[in-house]
Amino acid sequence: MDSLEVNNFEGALPLLSLNHVSLLCRSVWDSMRFYEQVLGFAPIKRPSSFKFNGAWLYNYGIGIHLIENPSIDDFDTIVEPRPINPKDNHISFQCTDVGLVLRRLEDMGMKYVTALVEDEGNKVEQVFFHDPDGYMVELCNCENIPIIPLSSCSFKPRLSSFIKSAASKCGFMENAMMESLSMEMLNISF
Template identity: 30%
Template sequence: MDNKLSIKAFNHVALQVSNVERSADFYANVLDLPEIPIPDFDYPVRWFSLGANRELHLIGREENGTSTGIRGNHFCLEVTDILQAEKHIKDSGTEYMPIKLRPDGVKQLFLTDPDGHYIELCEM
């Protein structure tokens, strides 16, 4: 099977939470997940290891409770070549957000599935 997006691995799942500290306490102390360092984001976030280079990202929900788009619930697939992935998505006629850099320099782009679920592609 030809992998036109150059998907390398499942990278992370992100959950939008109402209280990052309370949720972080749950994942650290109830599920015993090890916390991992995060880039310097300008919003509340905590990251945990799920093992085998997979992560859980907890992202603070906006005060008004509305969806925060890409900062909300999404999953991320790591690709080996984000430019190749972008070309394939563009050629398919699918709308997406242009490649941008995360605060730690990781290249990422976002698209949505037919039901509006966000999917992140990243190149580490």
């Protein structure tokens, strides 16, 4: 992803990268152990001015900020763990060895779900599991699918699905976005 920078939009903010993800947790201790032992994050110093229990962890250029809220269930009507669903909100980390991840999760007795994404001969293996508070984590080898800007996708209007045409490098959603952009450009030009 580093090879593609999309910062040429007018009015774009001067963002650099993802700094951290903050998560509410029932127990800072349990969550710290999970992020240390399962994902390899290390605790780092957090500002002493905070007047609430929490912890900061860091690795891989990303921070995880844990904020303890023992009554977290008051905010969520579902108290029992949700099924592991790859289409649910999640944090995703790139990894180099999905097989090692699977062996480690099995050794730890953790429940997980796997998925395989294929695109033009490229395959991405995904592993999904929950942290102690039910937040979903994904580990994948997502670098296997190249990042292709929508501007380089060949545009096929939806009508062409009824007509034989050349194969597109992009999928349905990308074509729908390009069609919408084309229609907006037509509206502007008239």
